[in-house]
Amino acid sequence: MSKAVIIRLSKYKNIIKRFKKLGFVKVFSDNIAEAIGGTSAQVRKDFSLFGISGNKRGGYIIENLLEKISEILGKDSLQKAIVVGIGHIGGALVNYKGFENENIKIVAGFDIDPARYKNEKNVRIYPIEQLKDFVKKENIKLGIICVPDIAAQQILELMISAGIRGVLNFAPILLRGNDTVVINNVNLALELENIIYFINVQDKEMQSS
Amino acid sequence: MSKAVIIRLSKYKNIIKRFKKLGFVKVFSDNIAEAIGGTSAQVRKDFSLFGISGNKRGGYIIENLLEKISEILGKDSLQKAIVVGIGHIGGALVNYKGFENENIKIVAGFDIDPARYKNEKNVRIYPIEQLKDFVKKENIKLGIICVPDIAAQQILELMISAGIRGVLNFAPILLRGNDTVVINNVNLALELENIIYFINVQDKEMQSS
DNA sequence: GGCCTAATGTGAATTTTATCACAAAAAGCT
DNA sequence: AGCTTTTTGTGATAAAATTCACATTAGGCC
Ligand SMILES: NC(=O)c1ccc[n+]([C@@H]2O[C@H](COP(=O)([O-])OP(=O)(O)OC[C@H]3O[C@@H](n4cnc5c(N)ncnc54)[C@H](O)[C@@H]3O)[C@@H](O)[C@H]2O)c1
Ligand SMILES: NC(=O)c1ccc[n+]([C@@H]2O[C@H](COP(=O)([O-])OP(=O)(O)OC[C@H]3O[C@@H](n4cnc5c(N)ncnc54)[C@H](O)[C@@H]3O)[C@@H](O)[C@H]2O)c1
Numbered sequence: 001m002s003k004a005v006i007i008r009l010s011k012y013k014n015i016i017k018r019f020k021k022l023g024f025v026k027v028f029s030d031n032i033a034e035a036i037g038g039t040s041a042q043v044r045k046d047f048s049l050f051g052i053s054g055n056k057r058g059g060y061i062i063e064n065l066l067e068k069i070s071e072i073l074g075k076d077s078l079q080k081a082i083v084v085g086i087g088h089i090g091g092a093l094v095n096y097k098g099f100e101n102e103n104i105k106i107v108a109g110f111d112i113d114p115a116r117y118k119n120e121k122n123v124r125i126y127p128i129e130q131l132k133d134f135v136k137k138e139n140i141k142l143g144i145i146c147v148p149d150i151a152a153q154q155i156l157e158l159m160i161s162a163g164i165r166g167v168l169n170f171a172p173i174l175l176r177g178n179d180t181v182v183i184n185n186v187n188l189a190l191e192l193e194n195i196i197y198f199i200n201v202q203d204k205e206m207q208s209s
Numbered sequence: 210m211s212k213a214v215i216i217r218l219s220k221y222k223n224i225i226k227r228f229k230k231l232g233f234v235k236v237f238s239d240n241i242a243e244a245i246g247g248t249s250a251q252v253r254k255d256f257s258l259f260g261i262s263g264n265k266r267g268g269y270i271i272e273n274l275l276e277k278i279s280e281i282l283g284k285d286s287l288q289k290a291i292v293v294g295i296g297h298i299g300g301a302l303v304n305y306k307g308f309e310n311e312n313i314k315i316v317a318g319f320d321i322d323p324a325r326y327k328n329e330k331n332v333r334i335y336p337i338e339q340l341k342d343f344v345k346k347e348n349i350k351l352g353i354i355c356v357p358d359i360a361a362q363q364i365l366e367l368m369i370s371a372g373i374r375g376v377l378n379f380a381p382i383l384l385r386g387n388d389t390v391v392i393n394n395v396n397l398a399l400e401l402e403n404i405i406y407f408i409n410v411q412d413k414e415m416q417s418s
Numbered sequence: 419g420g421c422c423t424a425a426t427g428t429g430a431a432t433t434t435t436a437t438c439a440c441a442a443a444a445a446g447c448t
Numbered sequence: 449a450g451c452t453t454t455t456t457g458t459g460a461t462a463a464a465a466t467t468c469a470c471a472t473t474a475g476g477c478c
Contacts, residue, residue: 001410002464003403010402014381028425037383040425041467048427056473057425073402074409081401088304092297093397098381102398104405141408142401165411166404168397172223172307174246182407184400188302188377189311191393192290192351193219193282194212195375196313198391199350200283201210202374211434237455249455250437257457265443265456422477431468438461447452 011036013069020062028059080107081142084155086116090146094123135162145169220245222278229271237268289316290351293364295325299355303332344371354378
């Protein structure tokens with residue numbers, strides 16, 4: 001199943017949750033599409049792909065939908081994560097409360113710099129040397145890399161050796177993993193460049209019309 | 210031109226710059242592909258799409274390549290950006306030095322909370338009321354939204370009314386723009402859920418083999 | 419109960435994206 | 449100078465993703 005479909009499923013889940021909070025019991029593919037900025041056909045196709053079905057004319061029962069989607073996404077249980085590199089970005093993440101809505105909890109931070117070992121509000125920060133033990137003992141599967149690019153590959157390897165299975169990487173370099181680990185990258189400079197390009201395209205289109 | 214191609218072009222540019230720093234004068238499509246984790250055919254196809262050509266058997270002259278790509282990406286000149294919401298994420302961004310390599314400079318921050326108006330190391334933080342004037346006077350085209358989700362749509366509208374043309378949004382909601390503005394979203398919870406899904410898929414595959 | 423309408427579910431068609439594969443050109447060697 | 453090798457550039461092909469379009473079914477109404 002492609003990454004894009006799964007991202008859409010997560011989006012569906014989020015907005016369906018919002019509908020639920022508003023007191024709705026049913027939704028239509030139209031409602032969902034509108035709310036995430038897609039088409040109803042795609043919503044239905046995606047659902048069909050995962051064997052999720054609703055009621056002709058009656059739409060989908062929110063309760064059922066959420067259950068099915070959560071099952072697919074594997075988010076029934078709380079997912080624990082760690083952050084390595086408690087600088088600007090890492091610090092923002094360990095203090096962020098929004099992940100808990102999604103059943104994700106950052107349980108520890110790690111850094112090489114002793115000045116970081118003070119506890120953040122809720123999350124304890126440990127020396128990097130303790131990562132491996134901690135991850136093994138707590139059976140952590142998810143790691144977030146917020147160290148400078150120069151250190152990122154080395155941290156990835158440490159994580160892999162500790163048994164981490166999924167990584168979100170903020171360092172602007174290509175990490176070399178292996179087939180035991182899935183890596184997603186967040187590259188903000190790339191996002192900005194992309195926006196700049198499309199602004200320029202728009203400008204040119206306007207000039208020529 | 211699709212977003213994905215442009216993202217690849219940016220990646221090409223970044224690694225070509227790195228080759229240049231290492232003293233290389235030429236590169237081959239193979240080298241580039243290897244470095245960004247793609248195929249050489251795709252590198253060449255992408256180049257061909259933009260009319261970038263090299264020398265049969267001789268590869269590409271780095272100097273030419275960089276010039277051509279920068280021209281396409283519209284990054285010859287410095288791009289000024291502003292950040293709204295100088296909390297955890299916004300604070301990280303205004304203190305980040307890495308964007309300057311990419312010819313992007315965050316020139317100001319804006320917040321609703323007077324406690325934020327102290328200057329960050331290099332970037333001044335202004336009351337949100339001053340955004341419109343500032344953006345118009347300085348002719349800013351690029352805005353980054355780091356406010357809580359509840360405030361994000363309103364900030365987007367303020368940005369649009371001030372003349373901002375491209376937005377990077379960290380709030381986990383769908384923003385409604387118009388055709389004068391291009392919006393990219395960074396949704397970290399979504400990224401994490403995605404990773405969790407693929408970890409689970411891997412697990413199931415292993416069990417069944 | 420029969421009719422009408424509004425929704426789903428999904429094959430088929432289309433569009434988009436990526437890969438193949440190979441002719442053509444250039445560099446180097448003898 | 450001719451032969452060999454390497455690498456580009458790109459049509460052709462394949463694969464993936466999206467949209468279309470419509471048969472099907474269920475709810476509501478008279
Ligand atoms: N801050 C931003 O806005 C921003 C934007 C885009 C990308 N990034 C990227 O995100 C990453 C983090 O950026 P930041 O601004 O938070 O950096 P930072 O310098 O504020 O923090 C980095 C942290 O990593 C720690 N560290 C360094 N080497 C380590 C190691 N080997 N093991 C453990 N910890 C180590 C440092 O002690 C520090 O606390 C960088 O790769 C950066 O390029 C940051
Ligand atoms: N911090 C994270 O790790 C993280 C992770 C994922 C998503 N996000 C998202 O990024 C956004 C920012 O998160 P954060 O943790 O930096 O939040 P934060 O609470 O630390 O900062 C938000 C800032 O926005 C300012 N603000 C609020 N309303 C405003 C308004 N109307 N105009 C101007 N300024 C206003 C506040 O004064 C504050 O300084 C949120 O939407 C959050 O959901 C953050």
